[in-house]
Amino acid sequence: MEQTQEQQVVSMPRIGEPAPEFKAVTTQGDINFPSDYKGSWVILFSHPADFTPVCTSEFMTFATMEKQFAQANCKLVGLSVDGLYSHIAWLRTIKDKIEYRGMKDVEVKFPLIEDITMNVAKKYGMIQPGESNTKAVRAVFFVDPKGIIRAIIYYPLSLGRNFDELYRALIAMKTADEFGVATPADWRAGDDVIISPAGSCNAAKDRMDGKDSNIDECKDWFFCTKKLDKDKVLKAVIKG
Ligand code: BEZ
Secondary structure, eight states: OOOOTTTSOOOOOOTTSBOOOEEEEEBTEEEEETGGGTTSEEEEEEOSOSSOHHHHHHHHHHHHTHHHHHHTTEEEEEEESSOHHHHHHHHHHHHHHOOBTTBOSOOOOSOEEEOTTOHHHHHTTOOOTTTOSSSOOEEEEEEOTTSBEEEEEEEOTTOOOOHHHHHHHHHHHHHHHHHTOBOOTTOOTTSOEEEOOOSSHHHHHHHHTTOOTTOSEEEETTEEEEOOOHHHHHHHHSOO
16 A cells, blocks of 8 residues: 555654665675775765756766865765666766866766665655655765764755855864864854853853953853864865
């Protein structure tokens, strides 16, 4: 009996939990996820279908930025519910025929998972029946070097992703880990960072009295920042 939309259980991985494990066939050979990627950040992302225009623009953009992500110790892994030969044909077409926004002759060197069975897509909540039963939405999972999911972003079928934002998010998370800080709205390397809120009345008073040497400025006791030099950030989170 066919299930209604409400009856279909969509399993959704959660931030802070281990990335669900899977083995898959890809355009770069078989992979074991996430164990093959231990020690690296990974962006695992899904797209609705091969040979579609938004996805093509996204793959060209991501492939063009692959080196930039690699320098930040981050590997890319794509997925759609198409088969391997469709993936291969699409990537060949992109390289041989498509020119878009100054990008041409673009070779996609990162693995693209074939997932006709939807095994992986279902595990990662990429099939969202309200949007489509047969296509993965545009999901993005940031997985850290220990295999823990650190951020998740979902987009609908019609909305192409902003890859500068994915890169910004990666650098911000690595900076937060490295320096024990948080990053404010629209933060970029070189901007002031946020110090975690004062945990006691005395700490709050010290901050407002200018007695906490770790802090450069407080808007109020709960909103304090410090300077973090751009070069120091880049040295810490990007390979030379
Ligand atoms: C696209 O990638 O162009 C696309 C895919 C599915 C639905 C709408 C657009």
